[in-house]
Amino acid sequence: xxxxxxxxxxxxxxxxxxxxxxxxxxxxxxxxxxxxxxxxxxxxxxxxxxxxxxxxxxxxxxxxxxxxxxxxxxxxxxxxx
Numbered sequence: 095x096x097x098x099x100x101x102x103x104x105x106x107x108x109x110x111x112x113x114x115x116x117x118x119x120x121x122x123x124x125x126x127x128x129x130x131x132x133x134x135x136x137x138x139x140x141x142x143x144x145x146x147x148x149x150x151x152x153x154x155x156x157x158x159x160x161x162x163x164x165x166x167x168x169x170x171x172x173x174x175x
Contacts, residue, residue: 097158101142112146119155 098117105115122137138155 097140097155101140101153105142105144107144107147107149108151109149110144110147112144114145116143116145117141118143 098119101117102115106113107115118141120139120141122139140153140155140158141150142153143150
């Protein structure tokens with residue numbers, strides 16, 4: 095299952111308790127001048143927005159996919175499912 099689908103399936107808003115979310119992936123260049131000149135977009139994030147209240151959380155893709163834990167374990171930890 096893709097990260098976006100996994101987050102959407104287990105989402106629970108921390109603010110209102112809503113269970114539907116829009117997940118968008120965003121890539122950004124780094125702060126260094128070479129990164130910006132070469133347009134290296136190595137910083138990747140997931141923006142998760144509650145469809146009920148609009149509250150948005152941001153997650154670092156590197157943390158979600160790496161660090162030795164299974165993706166589903168991390169998402170369970172974040173959303174308490």
